[in-house]
Amino acid sequence: MSDMNLTLKVWRQKSKDQKGCFETYKTLASEHMSFLEMLDVVNEKLERDGKDPVAFDHDCREGICGACSMVINGSPHGPEKATTTCQLHMRKFKDGDTIVIEPWRAKAFPVLKDLIVDRGAFDRIIQSGGYTSAATGGVPDANSILIPKERADEAMDAAQCIGCGACVAACPNASAMLFVGAKVSHLANLPQGQVEAKTRVQNMVTQMDKEGFGNCTNHGECESSCPKEISIKFISKMNREYLGALSHVQKSAAAE
Amino acid sequence: MNRDCPAQTSIGKKVLMALTGLMLSGFIVGHLLGNLTIFAGREWINSYAYHLEELKPLVWAARITLLGLVTIHILTAICLTIKNRQARPVAYAKKEHQTTSVGARTMALTGTVILAFIIFHLMHFTFRVTHPEISNSLDEHGHRDVFKMVVMSFQRPELAFGYVAALTLLFLHLSHGLWSLFQSIGLLGERTLPVAKKISCAVSFILYLAYISIPLTCYFGLVKV
Structure with missing residues (x-):
């Protein structure tokens, strides 16, 4: 030894x-x-x-x-x-x-002591994402909801995120877009996540902005630092989901 | 939840950067095609310049549109950069970069220098105030002799290599900007991401070579008055 x-x-x-x-x-x-x-x-x-x-x-x-x-x-x-x-x-x-x-260095992750930072900002982003509507009642048959293999794989890839915050720490702009991208994408890829998909992405992005994270400038540092190797394709996916949700959310705001 | 106006959100601003960047890139291609008429000879480029100026209202509409696009691009970039700097108030004592490129890390710097270059370029060729002695001659049709203005300008080393240097920065800016814009508007996925990065580099390099061919051929005497 x-x-x-x-x-x-x-x-x-x-x-x-x-x-x-x-x-x-x-x-x-x-x-x-x-x-x-x-x-x-x-x-x-x-x-x-x-x-x-x-x-x-x-x-x-x-x-x-x-x-x-x-x-x-x-x-x-x-x-x-x-x-x-x-x-x-x-x-x-x-x-x-x-x-x-x-410690992780980001305004949204204040240092509490030595190497410990407060990652409550991530929790609040998750909370802003809300719930998924689920049918109650009898147990559904196995495989009653069909999901194409590629979609299921992609959802699982996104769901690998353990929320450690390395993406924010690595990003030259302290952006949380890889984290939010992974969290948005994992539900957006599955039929169970569709009911609230449009409000979810809007709320999570709004909360992300409010927490004081920076903005992605496509350096790719997050992906290479991610212990779960989450791809920046999920940032593109989040942007796509967000833009697709704009008209829906404005309509629902008008209806309120 | 109270939501901001979409253009005020992080993704909204990124999309603004992307769309204005895309349209400005379109201008860069169009401008290049026009410039390359110099290789067809004096007649071609002078006639191109003459006919372009004939379309005065359209040219001014295009100029105002470009000015608007550049303004949005710059103001949004300033907004985003300030926010990004604020997001990390305490810097790392030691930081390694893994995958980011020179182009990505110097976007604000290259952008600023390119703005200064554009202003000089307009003063030089469009408003002809920097070198009036070579910019105001006429050809045999009584049209502005753009060919002579360009060739004689680039016979001066400070102008030829100044333009090459500025275009090198434009190449760096585009090599990151072109693929980034498609990422920002959400068009890239697993298969397209690596391809988009390569195409972005290749396209900006081709544009770079085509652009610098003009000052270099003039300087080395391959295109003569």
């Missing part, structure tokens, strides 16, 4: 309103550790020394919950493609490396 000496530059910020700064820590790490386990070791030492441990978000540690969120050496979730921070292993680093660790 080969241990490596690492120098970490970690963003430390006591609370939302206080100014933060980078602090440097030296640590030993095994190549078998995950990135978060490496930070756990750093935190154990900090606690032993009576210091405040580095606060970071984490939950499932198996790459599906979307909680872990840090920019590692300039890339959200680190340098590995299609990998969340918790699934990033220290064997991807070398002895003597300096690793810069920062």
Whole structure:
């Protein structure tokens, strides 16, 4: 087992309103550790020394919950493609490396403490999307709603989004359009999502704008940072859905 | 939920950028076709310029439309850029870029320089105030000698290479802008996205080569007065 000496530059910020700064820590790490386990070791030492441990978000540690969120050496979730921070292993680093660790940087994601940001903006966008109407009553027959394979696949590709916010973190404009595109598209591709499809896309885009995210300028950085490899084709899909919904929503507003 | 006017939303503004960009790209193609008549000789380009000026009301309508398109394109770009800068108040200490292109990252810069170039270009060839000594001669029909004006202008290295430099920036701007506009109006999908990127680069490069052929051939003496 080969241990490596690492120098970490970690963003430390006591609370939302206080100014933060980078602090440097030296640590030993095994190549078998995950990135978060490496930070756990750093935190154990900090606690032993009576210091405040580095606060970071984490939950499932198996790459599906979307909680872990840090920019590692300039890339959200680190340098590995299609990998969340918790699934990033220290064997991807070398002895003597300096690793810069920062929180997601976006106005809509204020830093709460150290590496933890408030991603409530994403929750509010999801909430603004509302519900899908569902028939109550007896259980429908299996396969009573036919969905072409390609549509089902595309809906599932969009539904892979774990809402981690790496797209916003990676975007030079801190835009949330990949996230919103994925969330709009996954329901817009399925018959179950059709009833409210037009108001849903309008409401989600309005909420996205209200949260203070930037605007997509088609850099494609979101797609290459997304741990679930969600394609920017969903941004195009969202734009299409949004434009298609304009006349409908104006009509319904007039009727109100 | 209270909704803004569609043109005020993020997607609405992107669509405005896309549609004005598309129409301005159309002008770039048309303008090129007209310019290329220089290779058919003095008669052709002078007669093209003469007939274009004969259509005065239409030319002015086109000019006002173009001015409107450019204004919308620029004002919307300023709006979006301000919003984008505000969206990340604290910059990263270290940031890696993975896929973005030079064209994409310099849209605001290339756009600004292209605006300055357009103003100079109008002063140079349309209103003929920068180089009156070579811009106001007439040909044997008593029409404006556009051929002579263009060729003699581009015999000067600062003008020839200044135009090539400005057109290089236009190429960068278009290489990102052309495919982006179709993405913004929601026309691209899984199969069309990579193709659109390649076509966008190819089309803007062909336009670039065709445009710079004029100052370069004049400068190197392949087209002579």
